[in-house]
Amino acid sequence: MLKSIEDYLKNIYELQEHFERVTTNQLAEKMGITPASATGMIKKLAAMNLVKYRPYQGVELTDAGRLMALEVIRHHRLIELFLAKALGVPWDRVHDEAEKWEHVLSEDIEERIDRFLGSPRWDPHGAPIPDKAGNIEQRPRVRLCDITHPQAVRVLEVSDHDPELLRYLGKLNIYPQTDLTILSIEPFDKSMTVRHQQSTHTLSALVTSYIWVLPEEHMKKGQANAV
Amino acid sequence: MLKSIEDYLKNIYELQEHFERVTTNQLAEKMGITPASATGMIKKLAAMNLVKYRPYQGVELTDAGRLMALEVIRHHRLIELFLAKALGVPWDRVHDEAEKWEHVLSEDIEERIDRFLGSPRWDPHGAPIPDKAGNIEQRPRVRLCDITHPQAVRVLEVSDHDPELLRYLGKLNIYPQTDLTILSIEPFDKSMTVRHQQSTHTLSALVTSYIWVLPEEHMKKGQANAV
DNA sequence: ACTTATTTTTAGGGCAACCTAAAAATTAAA
DNA sequence: TTTAATTTTTAGGTTGCCCTAAAAATAAGT
Numbered sequence: 380m381l382k383s384i385e386d387y388l389k390n391i392y393e394l395q396e397h398f399e400r401v402t403t404n405q406l407a408e409k410m411g412i413t414p415a416s417a418t419g420m421i422k423k424l425a426a427m428n429l430v431k432y433r434p435y436q437g438v439e440l441t442d443a444g445r446l447m448a449l450e451v452i453r454h455h456r457l458i459e460l461f462l463a464k465a466l467g468v469p470w471d472r473v474h475d476e477a478e479k480w481e482h483v484l485s486e487d488i489e490e491r492i493d494r495f496l497g498s499p500r501w502d503p504h505g506a507p508i509p510d511k512a513g514n515i516e517q518r519p520r521v522r523l524c525d526i527t528h529p530q531a532v533r534v535l536e537v538s539d540h541d542p543e544l545l546r547y548l549g550k551l552n553i554y555p556q557t558d559l560t561i562l563s564i565e566p567f568d569k570s571m572t573v574r575h576q577q578s579t580h581t582l583s584a585l586v587t588s589y590i591w592v593l594p595e596e597h598m599k600k601g602q603a604n605a606v
Numbered sequence: 607m608l609k610s611i612e613d614y615l616k617n618i619y620e621l622q623e624h625f626e627r628v629t630t631n632q633l634a635e636k637m638g639i640t641p642a643s644a645t646g647m648i649k650k651l652a653a654m655n656l657v658k659y660r661p662y663q664g665v666e667l668t669d670a671g672r673l674m675a676l677e678v679i680r681h682h683r684l685i686e687l688f689l690a691k692a693l694g695v696p697w698d699r700v701h702d703e704a705e706k707w708e709h710v711l712s713e714d715i716e717e718r719i720d721r722f723l724g725s726p727r728w729d730p731h732g733a734p735i736p737d738k739a740g741n742i743e744q745r746p747r748v749r750l751c752d753i754t755h756p757q758a759v760r761v762l763e764v765s766d767h768d769p770e771l772l773r774y775l776g777k778l779n780i781y782p783q784t785d786l787t788i789l790s791i792e793p794f795d796k797s798m799t800v801r802h803q804q805s806t807h808t809l810s811a812l813v814t815s816y817i818w819v820l821p822e823e824h825m826k827k828g829q830a831n832a833v
Numbered sequence: 834a835c836t837t838a839t840t841t842t843t844a845g846g847g848c849a850a851c852c853t854a855a856a857a858a859t860t861a862a863a
Numbered sequence: 864t865t866t867a868a869t870t871t872t873t874a875g876g877t878t879g880c881c882c883t884a885a886a887a888a889t890a891a892g893t
Contacts, residue, residue, distance in 0.1 A: 608849085610849080610850065610851095639850090639851070639852090640851080640852065640853080642851090642852075642853080642854095643850070643851055643852070646850075646851085647849095647850075647851095650849095661858085662857095662858060662859060663859095
């Protein structure tokens, strides 16, 4: 399996998490290539039965394609956690490194890393790590910016694509598993004031849109999500 | 720096360790490509001032080329040791993995691995790890097959290119730093009978040609080479 | 519904790194 | 030293993945 094919499948998978149909333009923009290039590769993937392609209508992964995408994502997330745990790489740098390593990981080393980490369920940003069979855990979660009333929440996951965001959250000590109390929500700009341990911070709507939390109705049931 | 350029430089370096002149054919054979392909890339490397090239006469690395080669080798050997120490990968498998990883290692991670391992001087096969400046330790050493009289020797290094050899030596518990006593050398086929701890083994000349040891005259001076 | 704007695809190239086959240079042998 | 064998290079081609520019299909605006 070639590197670029792995990359296309992974990116299509990630877009499918957010959008009904994945269009050529979306994919091209996400991958930093031209739409023409995306079209070409999509046709190749379709010929390999990794995606279903209807010209002008977008792509979607086949079962085989999704399985491959999930394997790449498994590699990516295991490597992220491995770099963090074994080498102390800060969480804002693990993503870019994993982008490169994910394509050179053998089955044997994958298994050893998995064992070393104790078959972890989440990566350093709280994203679920698919198992070897391609099962990926779906947790009930809402974006922090979509919460409308003051309440206690637990951070489940944060976006990993912008290192600056991660450094900011790191400074505030906000990580997956962190408990926050939403004190108030400003109607004007939806900025949110939260308490965390001893300190209080005000988070912009941009920041809260990149944070997913456990919804209130699930907070009681001891869904502690210990790693 | 591109993967294939790194590979060419590394292979030229390795050939230069054994031969005066590195020829197109040697390089092509070592890399599993055709001589025509090697010629093409050599010209490219020469244009980049990484090798000195005289048509029909072979190549040699420039200072810049040697420095790059040594950086790749540093990556390779640090990764081999890291895989062995951190993940318990057996020494007959670390080479092939490192071949892939060496091309995706960032400076930051290189430093972290180096720190994790305590700035090690040798890889799992006993080969010296160049420092960041490109200095590589030269130890006095002889091939075991070149020793002509019974004596005590210490294994310094073994060839890492054949996993089968490494598994064989592993079964015999022969590793770098292992002390052996040469009991006898058979004149007919140069096979060697050695004692190691409680057991005695007879090694063929093929095997002994892949093992480097500390020459007798250096054995006293406590050159223990602790890792 | 028809024109305009946008999205997507096709057509035609470029570049890196490989290949085969033929030509040229070097080395070895008679 | 002339021929034969070997090594090395050149010439031309393939594949993978990217590009730009132009054409075609779809979607939007009046």
